[in-house]
Amino acid sequence: MILLGVHEADEEADADWLAAKVAALRVFSDEEGKMNRSIVDISGEALVVSQFTLHAKYKKGARPSFIHAARPETAVPLYERFVRQLEDQLKRPVATGRFGAMMEVDLINDGPVTITMDTRNKE
DSSP states (O other), rough: OOOOBTTOOOOOOOHHHHHHHHHHOOOOOTTTEEEEEOOOTTTOOOOEEEOOOGOOOOOSSSSOOOOBBOHHHHHHHHHHHHHHHHHHHTSSSSSEEEETTTOOOOOOSSOOOOOOOOOOOOO
């Protein structure tokens, strides 16, 4: 599962970079139990869910601010581009949520890995 937050400063190049990085990231175990395989290597599937709340700012007060999350007219095309690029990388369809909808999504983690990736900070 990929929770995708689109920042107001994100561009097409960010969606492209992120899709390639996600597809190549070696976070799945090999036969020795080492994280040595990518989602491509294991012929895995992906679910991409839009999540603007990833851009919450909470420095002041007790109510989070989402002012840096991209507006829908920017976010939707970048979300869709990321999905298309990931499909190209995986060579298979990618499941998606419905942008802007209230959704209930169940997630069962199979392992201890949760990674935050930021196109503004490509570590």
